Amino acid sequence: MKKVGILRFPGTNCDRDIWKSVELKNQKPSWLWYQDHFNPKDFDAFVLPGGFSYGDYLRSGALAALSPAMESLREANQKGFPIFGICNGFQILCEAGLLPGVLMRNKEGRFIDQWVDLKLRNQSLWSPVKINQVFRMPMAHADGRFYIQDQDYKKIQDNGQIWLTYENNPNGSVGDIAGIMNEKRNVVGMMPHPDRALFDWMGSDDGLEFFDWNLS
Amino acid sequence: MKFALKILPKTEVLDTQGRAVQKTLMSHGFKLTDCHVGKYLVLEIEEKSREKAREQAIAMAEKGLYNPLIETYQLEEI
Amino acid sequence: MKFALKILPKTEVLDTQGRAVQKTLMSHGFKLTDCHVGKYLVLEIEEKSREKAREQAIAMAEKGLYNPLIETYQLEEI
Amino acid sequence: MTLSEKLKLYRISQSEYAMITDLLDREPQGVEWAIFSALWSEHCSYKSSKVHLKKLYSQSPRVLQSFGENAGIVDLGEGEKVAFKMESHNHPSFIEPYQGAATGVGGILRDIFTMGARPIALANYLCFGEPTADRMQELVDGVVRGISGYGNCVGVPNITGQTNFDKSYNGNILVNAMAVGLFTKDDPICLSKAKGVGNHVVYVGAKTGRDGVHGASMASESFDENSESKRPTVQIGDPFFEKLLIESCLEVMKKDLVVAIQDMGAAGLTSSSFEMAEKGGVGLTLRLDQVPLRDPSMTPEDILLSESQERMLLVCEPEKLETLVEVFERWGLDAVSIGEVIKEPVVKLYFKGELLTEIDPKLVVDHAPQYKRPYREWSLKNDSSQFSSESFKTPFNNKELIDILSDYRVGSKEWIYRQYDQRVGSSTMRDCSSPVGAVVLPSNRVLGVVLGCRPHIMRQDAYLGGLDSIFYPALELASKGFEPLAVTDCLNFGNPEKEEVMTEFVASLSGMNSACEALQAPIISGNVSFYNETLDQGVTPTPSTGLIGLKEKVENTPTSDFENEGDVILLVNLGSGFSSGYLSEIRGQQSQYIFNESFSSLAEKFKKMISLVSSGNIISSRVVGSFGLSNVLSKMCLKNSIGAKIDCEQDPWLEPFYQVVITVSSIEADRLAKEFNQADMKTLKIGEVGGDTLRWKNLNLPVSSIKESYVHSWSKSFPQLS
Numbered sequence A: 001m002k003k004v005g006i007l008r009f010p011g012t013n014c015d016r017d018i019w020k021s022v023e024l025k026n027q028k029p030s031w032l033w034y035q036d037h038f039n040p041k042d043f044d045a046f047v048l049p050g051g052f053s054y055g056d057y058l059r060s061g062a063l064a065a066l067s068p069a070m071e072s073l074r075e076a077n078q079k080g081f082p083i084f085g086i087c088n089g090f091q092i093l094c095e096a097g098l099l100p101g102v103l104m105r106n107k108e109g110r111f112i113d114q115w116v117d118l119k120l121r122n123q124s125l126w127s128p129v130k131i132n133q134v135f136r137m138p139m140a141h142a143d144g145r146f147y148i149q150d151q152d153y154k155k156i157q158d159n160g161q162i163w164l165t166y167e168n169n170p171n172g173s174v175g176d177i178a179g180i181m182n183e184k185r186n187v188v189g190m191m192p193h194p195d196r197a198l199f200d201w202m203g204s205d206d207g208l209e210f211f212d213w214n215l216s
Numbered sequence B, C: 001m002k003f004a005l006k007i008l009p010k011t012e013v014l015d016t017q018g019r020a021v022q023k024t025l026m027s028h029g030f031k032l033t034d035c036h037v038g039k040y041l042v043l044e045i046e047e048k049s050r051e052k053a054r055e056q057a058i059a060m061a062e063k064g065l066y067n068p069l070i071e072t073y074q075l076e077e078i
Numbered sequence D: 001m002t003l004s005e006k007l008k009l010y011r012i013s014q015s016e017y018a019m020i021t022d023l024l025d026r027e028p029q030g031v032e033w034a035i036f037s038a039l040w041s042e043h044c045s046y047k048s049s050k051v052h053l054k055k056l057y058s059q060s061p062r063v064l065q066s067f068g069e070n071a072g073i074v075d076l077g078e079g080e081k082v083a084f085k086m087e088s089h090n091h092p093s094f095i096e097p098y099q100g101a102a103t104g105v106g107g108i109l110r111d112i113f114t115m116g117a118r119p120i121a122l123a124n125y126l127c128f129g130e131p132t133a134d135r136m137q138e139l140v141d142g143v144v145r146g147i148s149g150y151g152n153c154v155g156v157p158n159i160t161g162q163t164n165f166d167k168s169y170n171g172n173i174l175v176n177a178m179a180v181g182l183f184t185k186d187d188p189i190c191l192s193k194a195k196g197v198g199n200h201v202v203y204v205g206a207k208t209g210r211d212g213v214h215g216a217s218m219a220s221e222s223f224d225e226n227s228e229s230k231r232p233t234v235q236i237g238d239p240f241f242e243k244l245l246i247e248s249c250l251e252v253m254k255k256d257l258v259v260a261i262q263d264m265g266a267a268g269l270t271s272s273s274f275e276m277a278e279k280g281g282v283g284l285t286l287r288l289d290q291v292p293l294r295d296p297s298m299t300p301e302d303i304l305l306s307e308s309q310e311r312m313l314l315v316c317e318p319e320k321l322e323t324l325v326e327v328f329e330r331w332g333l334d335a336v337s338i339g340e341v342i343k344e345p346v347v348k349l350y351f352k353g354e355l356l357t358e359i360d361p362k363l364v365v366d367h368a369p370q371y372k373r374p375y376r377e378w379s380l381k382n383d384s385s386q387f388s389s390e391s392f393k394t395p396f397n398n399k400e401l402i403d404i405l406s407d408y409r410v411g412s413k414e415w416i417y418r419q420y421d422q423r424v425g426s427s428t429m430r431d432c433s434s435p436v437g438a439v440v441l442p443s444n445r446v447l448g449v450v451l452g453c454r455p456h457i458m459r460q461d462a463y464l465g466g467l468d469s470i471f472y473p474a475l476e477l478a479s480k481g482f483e484p485l486a487v488t489d490c491l492n493f494g495n496p497e498k499e500e501v502m503t504e505f506v507a508s509l510s511g512m513n514s515a516c517e518a519l520q521a522p523i524i525s526g527n528v529s530f531y532n533e534t535l536d537q538g539v540t541p542t543p544s545t546g547l548i549g550l551k552e553k554v555e556n557t558p559t560s561d562f563e564n565e566g567d568v569i570l571l572v573n574l575g576s577g578f579s580s581g582y583l584s585e586i587r588g589q590q591s592q593y594i595f596n597e598s599f600s601s602l603a604e605k606f607k608k609m610i611s612l613v614s615s616g617n618i619i620s621s622r623v624v625g626s627f628g629l630s631n632v633l634s635k636m637c638l639k640n641s642i643g644a645k646i647d648c649e650q651d652p653w654l655e656p657f658y659q660v661v662i663t664v665s666s667i668e669a670d671r672l673a674k675e676f677n678q679a680d681m682k683t684l685k686i687g688e689v690g691g692d693t694l695r696w697k698n699l700n701l702p703v704s705s706i707k708e709s710y711v712h713s714w715s716k717s718f719p720q721l722s
């Protein structure tokens, strides 16, 4: 069984949802507390769940990015471990500089909860899903407008770092971007919630594949 | 004319952001006795006369740029 | 020592809040050529020396109070 | 200060003053004024409503906890229980809509997790004035952002709601929030009864500020021209802090570190401490100077009355205090012992060593006045001889229907619920777009949540409206296969000192109660909000309700929309009553109704509906509500953009008590219609799903126009909010 470390910051609120998602795919979840350092070698992969770490105060993800656990996560990144940030987790990864760009207030200035269709553009190191496949799942955020400077946008485009795009851009993200990865492709982040699309009764089970990591 | 509006939570009102930011900074070893988070608005007003522009800026503030129940503001020419 | 940090969106970044505020104000008949919405942070630093306090304030800003990708800041002693 | 000035300041009446001096055997002094003012306020003491609430049907074998604690608890079996309650935050939301609504959500959540339940769902019932009324755009915006800002951040999904508009709410909006919490197998139920002499009284959470000092007594008064100047410091909610409080409180309860716990809500520390002592039949000593303060210049009176948010009071055994404090510290929260439980049943308040007062908590809690406010017997306004659907004929054609669908009262509320996180927790099966919200429980059963009370029916007849506040939402549950289990309510009325208001209060409560008895769904928690009145203009009597229902499995839950071309549309009749409805009100016609069904026979049919739905093959279902069949059929077209062809004699605008529209596959249609008929529910085939228009009588409307009207209704009336 693969061991998955789930980071918990004060205000994280999808932690238990991620726990469920990870268990559904027969992997072993453990909590990683924001104030504590951890040894990356004790795990196979890491997830930063959604929520409102520090209430989204100052900037979404900014205060969480300063936590001690994030120092260990940087170490994990250097060693090439898979790291997956969802929603607030994505915001934290950007604020921590582990992913390029930043997530700003939605174009219409409000929180939006709705279903979206996502297209997979490039493959990350460990996600198994197929290019151009379309996934349906919910998004729910106020700060989900992906922004990156022009020259950097070109760079991530050329490098194939664009992971997922919206079929109908709901929030004004540059290049319809819903998810990206780092250059080494081990760190990925996305705004929509695969953890809310696990069963038909939720409205879709397209999210399951996002927890089906093909870890070597 | 360009004016800036500095908006802060009233002192007697709980400043939720300030509380969280102060705590985080202090956990990183910074020594803070107080911390507040407010808004900073820059208004570029189409008006040559300083006096009139200032009046306009005040009128805008009062129109709803700040919430007098919980905030105070200061005006500054920039 | 008390310092204020004025944080504003960089000019090349779309300032959705500024745009929305400008639109509302203009619909009320105000004449604005530009409008930006940023943050105003007050830091009360436990440090007597002005120089050292300023260094501290800068260190806090750089630690993460602003995001250099999208924001700029100005420091002001108050 | 003269006595009469003092009475005015503390909002204590002459006769109440006489009662107090009698109880104490002396004049009240110092902080005692503040204590009596707060605890004897309408808001805390329920002095005008208690005699009526006592009579409510509130017990059933499933009920583990009814009135008297922070929330009611129902046993769902299989080791699962739910706590739920609804509460109003009307006055604060009118003053500062964002913070008022936000702290309303925070308060109701605390009522739930104080008992040891993890909050799993939120719902909100909102009443606003006309869009053109003074401040209304700002109020709607602020309230919705407040609910969304708080609920989303604490991470509890908002799964259902109702929004009403009427001019009677122009000067008094209603903001009612409901929360549901879940206990799984090993979660303890925690109560607020203080006990154990020598145990610590521990203060947990945010520091105390001047927020909302005198708030409780203010909520017990009508608005007038001077309301502005009476404003206490606005209470600010911090959902981030609340989230930490939820996690840490649940943890200490689970670790058995808590003897009793109570949130500090209205009248803050005063009501929590006195109520905990009174319930436990013990006394407390409290050292007010040890309460963590945001502003060190606060007086003992300020400390006692502060309504600062996100605070808890709990009782803990001395040997467990250290562990308890450690848990809270790990979550970044302060926990401080501020007193002890004592044997003698008195609350002793100290400030810097000085004894401010010692009072028997019974005097302030138990002996609070109870008024039998004057009211009249209700005489039903239904006169069947007058009602005939013939006398009520409004044209029905494309234009009329578009007109109604694009009315803000009818059109889409998506602008509101799109701002709510409806799925955090990963258990939402039905979100706000469905008439019934639903979450899947760990046992894989489903919990349905729905709100009730249709103000336009209340305006027709308060007793009928009371019945309907239960029957209508219960049928919404039943039509999806949920068995209604229990009810919470929030009784929003005007000034109870007016006979008219009290008469409507009693009538609607009696209607609700009869319906609950018939359905065997007890009312187990709730809240009364009087004085929703500005300059003598009161709100529509609005007893909003929240019902929870249980369904054994996820499967066989009908959708609410037309799904497949060729499906057959059936109209199921559960009763034979009708109302001329919302349309007659809007059009200024005489409103009439008839309601003759016996409650027990209705309840019987609801049961059969549940069992028929649960046995499968019902593809979709919707209860026929305001604006009758025309509205419900239009709504069913929206989601999948499928139309229908209808052939039915019934007046399209009539509002039945009660009917359900269902769709079934054509091969099952006859069999199912027969089954419903055999179960005493007259069922007619009224049409077929298909095409891209809705066709009926003179109507032939493209589904795209229906959608357009329905969706654009919002931006038409709330141009600043889109």
Ligand SMILES: Nc1ncnc2c1ncn2[C@@H]1O[C@H](COP(=O)(O)OP(=O)(O)O)[C@@H](O)[C@H]1O
Pocket: D124, D125, D126, D159, D160, D161, D162, D163, D409, D410, D411, D412, D413, D414, D416, D417, D432, D433, D434, D435, D436, D625
């Ligand atoms: N304040 C609110 N919060 C959440 N959902 C709401 C709110 N107001 C309305 N809704 C949702 O909008 C939908 C439409 O409401 P309504 O017009 O009353 O029609 P319905 O008869 O389907 O309930 C419902 O599904 C309801 O749950």
Ligand SMILES: [Mg+2]
Pocket: D161, D162, D435
């Ligand atoms: Mg409804």
